[in-house]
Amino acid sequence: MAISLTESLQIGVNDILMRKVRSLITIFGIVLGVMCIMVVLAIIAGMNKSTMAWMQERGGTNKVEIERNWDYDFRGGGYASLTLAELNQVRGQIPEALAVGPVINSWGASLQYKGFSYSGQVLGVLPGHQRMESWYPGKGRFFSDIEVRENSNVIVLGATVAKELFKTEDPLGQSVMLSDQMLTVIGIMQEKIWESPGGGSFGGNALEYMNRQSFVPISTMMNKIEASSLIQSVQILAKSPEDALMLQEKLKLILLHIKKGKAVFRVSSAQETIQQMQQNSKIFSMIFIMIGMISLLVGGIVIMNIMLASIKERTREIGVRLAIGARRTDIFVQFMVQTVLITGLGGVFGIILGYLILDLVSGYLGMPMLAGPQMILVSLLVSVGVGLIFGIAPAVKASNLDPVMALRDE
Amino acid sequence: MEIIKTQSLIKDYLLGKVKVRALAGIELSIINGEFVAIMGPSGSGKSTLMHIIGCLDSPSAGEYYLDGDLVSKLPKSALAGIRNRKIGFVFQSFNLLPHLNVLKNVELPLMYSGLSARKRGEKASQILDSVGLSDRLKHKPNELSGGQRQRVAIARAIVNDPSILLADEPTGNLDSGAGGDILEIFNKLHKAGNTVIMVTHDRAVAERADRIIEIRDGMIHNGDLAN
Ligand SMILES: Nc1ncnc2c1ncn2[C@@H]1O[C@H](COP(=O)(O)OP(=O)(O)OP(=O)(O)O)[C@@H](O)[C@H]1O
Ligand SMILES: [Mg+2]
Numbered sequence: 001m002a003i004s005l006t007e008s009l010q011i012g013v014n015d016i017l018m019r020k021v022r023s024l025i026t027i028f029g030i031v032l033g034v035m036c037i038m039v040v041l042a043i044i045a046g047m048n049k050s051t052m053a054w055m056q057e058r059g060g061t062n063k064v065e066i067e068r069n070w071d072y073d074f075r076g077g078g079y080a081s082l083t084l085a086e087l088n089q090v091r092g093q094i095p096e097a098l099a100v101g102p103v104i105n106s107w108g109a110s111l112q113y114k115g116f117s118y119s120g121q122v123l124g125v126l127p128g129h130q131r132m133e134s135w136y137p138g139k140g141r142f143f144s145d146i147e148v149r150e151n152s153n154v155i156v157l158g159a160t161v162a163k164e165l166f167k168t169e170d171p172l173g174q175s176v177m178l179s180d181q182m183l184t185v186i187g188i189m190q191e192k193i194w195e196s197p198g199g200g201s202f203g204g205n206a207l208e209y210m211n212r213q214s215f216v217p218i219s220t221m222m223n224k225i226e227a228s229s230l231i232q233s234v235q236i237l238a239k240s241p242e243d244a245l246m247l248q249e250k251l252k253l254i255l256l257h258i259k260k261g262k263a264v265f266r267v268s269s270a271q272e273t274i275q276q277m278q279q280n281s282k283i284f285s286m287i288f289i290m291i292g293m294i295s296l297l298v299g300g301i302v303i304m305n306i307m308l309a310s311i312k313e314r315t316r317e318i319g320v321r322l323a324i325g326a327r328r329t330d331i332f333v334q335f336m337v338q339t340v341l342i343t344g345l346g347g348v349f350g351i352i353l354g355y356l357i358l359d360l361v362s363g364y365l366g367m368p369m370l371a372g373p374q375m376i377l378v379s380l381l382v383s384v385g386v387g388l389i390f391g392i393a394p395a396v397k398a399s400n401l402d403p404v405m406a407l408r409d410e
Numbered sequence: 411m412e413i414i415k416t417q418s419l420i421k422d423y424l425l426g427k428v429k430v431r432a433l434a435g436i437e438l439s440i441i442n443g444e445f446v447a448i449m450g451p452s453g454s455g456k457s458t459l460m461h462i463i464g465c466l467d468s469p470s471a472g473e474y475y476l477d478g479d480l481v482s483k484l485p486k487s488a489l490a491g492i493r494n495r496k497i498g499f500v501f502q503s504f505n506l507l508p509h510l511n512v513l514k515n516v517e518l519p520l521m522y523s524g525l526s527a528r529k530r531g532e533k534a535s536q537i538l539d540s541v542g543l544s545d546r547l548k549h550k551p552n553e554l555s556g557g558q559r560q561r562v563a564i565a566r567a568i569v570n571d572p573s574i575l576l577a578d579e580p581t582g583n584l585d586s587g588a589g590g591d592i593l594e595i596f597n598k599l600h601k602a603g604n605t606v607i608m609v610t611h612d613r614a615v616a617e618r619a620d621r622i623i624e625i626r627d628g629m630i631h632n633g634d635l636a637n
Contacts, residue, residue, distance in 0.1 A: 007521055018509050320505045323466060324566065325494020325522040328487065403466045407505070 012338040027346030029299020034350025036292035059133040066234040069266040078262040081230035101235040112177040120212040124221025140187030148217040155183040159191035160211035300390035307394035319406025332399035339391030347383025414440040419472035432458040434628035445600040447616035450625035465489040498567030500577040504559045506551040513547040557588025577608040
């Protein structure tokens with residue numbers, strides 16, 4: 001019948017209180033290691049969460065996009081655009097897509113109203129564009145399929161466009177000039193706001209470019225405004241994230257075929273971006289968890305050495321305990337418990353410090369960081385584990401002392 | 411009845427390659443309730459013998475019976491329990507744990523024998539009362555005089571009701587007054603039926619015992635019951 005754990009704990013706490021300064025120095029490595037691991041895990045959890053939120057804000061995870069491949073060397077010929085016929089050819093080969101949304105982009109078109117002008121992107125799209133981006137008018141309405149069929153002269157403005165062009169006036173029902181066309185304002189899109197991670201220092205709304213866009217029916221764009229009727233980008237909605245990935249691969253082949261082997265388009269999917277982000281954060285977290293592990297290892301070795309050294313000056317105490325009836329297991333448990341207590345304490349300090357740092361960093365970056373209870377549990381288990389591993393050698397050494405020699409020790 | 415019996419007890423130490431014979435065939439028997447003093451020149455093997463009797467060490471050869479049990483053949487792991495239940499040790503240099511107060515020091519053997527914290531406190535303060543230290547329970551050892559410290563050590567040695575009280579030069583660090591108090595306690599314990607074995611260099615101290623055993627060069631010179 002060895003002494004109980006409570007007894008060992010009591011002895012351990014007393015020993016630690018007796019050697020406050022040394023115990024504090026001893027746990028430094030553990031504090032650092034635990035803090036490191038906890039902060040990294042929390043940052044990653046926070047980043048993953050904001051990535052998902054960003055994807056949701058940009059129309060969800062079922063989206064596939066075809067756009068110009070900026071890496072392609074166009075001096076070798078080829079155009080990063082599709083004709084209506086080519087678009088229909090694509091559409092015909094992907095019946096599994098929920099919706100296909102071609103976009104004609106008129107860069108730097110100038111909108112005019114009462115002598116004021118506003119330069120921004122005007123996009124020719126179908127009504128399905130709203131669903132594609134999960135983005136709808138905040139005021140008025142979007143144009144309808146009928147208006148597309150009839151090449152109607154209507155326009156839906158982005159929030160910033162409306163503000164800058166009309167100031168305090170109500171834009172709805174007013175007419176703006178684009179090229180030589182008078183277009184009636186029928187709606188104003190909801191304002192898109194995204195405080196990006198790091199927005200505090202980089203200033204602002206990562207989705208502001210969307211507030212600077214305006215929309216006209218794609219037919220109006222083709223037939224009345226743009227001289228060319230070429231489609232520069234297409235958005236496709238799949239049934240599920242998995243479908244989106246398959247659709248992405250399929251579209252790459254279809255487009256290569258249509259463009260005779262020239263990779264003028266880039267096909268991307270939200271799902272792929274997420275996977276890349278997760279891959280990146282995996283590497284990032286691996287690095288920092290390695291750093292944490294190394295501090296824990298170093299901290300563990302430091303603790304082991306200090307415990308081993310402390311046995312030297314406690315030899316007589318061990319001898320006395322053995323003389324009055326302590327078993328070797330009692331001595332073993334006593335030293336084991338003490339090491340684990342020290343590392344556990346280090347873990348607790350590490351968690352507290354980690355919280356303080358997370359608070360500071362997330363306040364500074366304006367980024368949510370998640371330190372859940374399971375992370376605290378992991379940190380605690382890790383620090384206790386370090387104590388269990390590095391406590392063995394000192395505990396074995398202490399419990400193997402010869403009682404007579406130990407009592408003889410001066 | 412013999413509480414201690416040894417036959418041809420030998421203890422060798424290896425100093426490098428040289429064998430040092432600390433005990434060279436000890437034949438000893440001590441009867442239950444005896445008060446025995448062991449004397450002998452320095453280096454004659456008195457402490458070595460006490461360590462073996464107290465189950466802190468095992469002989470290199472020979473037999474040792476404690477309470478009729480052959481303990482010289484027991485594994486070291488079994489000796490701890492015997493030390494705890496049957497042996498009380500008092501050292502020349504007190505050997506109290508400096509960071510524990512008087513009461514806690516005396517409670518230690520009870521802790522290792524698994525007594526509950528409440529019973530420990532009761533028993534320890536009762537024993538401390540019997541050695542005249544009931545007003546020093548919360549003192550640290552370094553706040554006590556040498557004589558008081560040795561009384562704490564005796565309290566710790568007897569708190570578990572051991573069969574034998576072993577004292578290795580218990581008065582060696584004390585003046586004659588404090589030493590006299592210690593001997594008085596031993597006497598009382600002896601009168602109460604305890605077996606007491608005490609090593610001393612002081613003939614006058616040894617005279618207080620029932621019997622004096624003299625050791626020279628690891629052998630009993632005279633004083634064994636057989637002589
Ligand atoms: N661990 C050891 N290693 C080697 N030799 C030892 C060891 N312990 C004791 N001895 C030797 O054994 C002999 C007996 O020592 P012991 O301590 O028993 O003597 P003692 O009679 O108690 O002496 P003193 O009166 O000085 O305390 C001595 O010669 C000593 O040098
Ligand atoms: Mg001695």
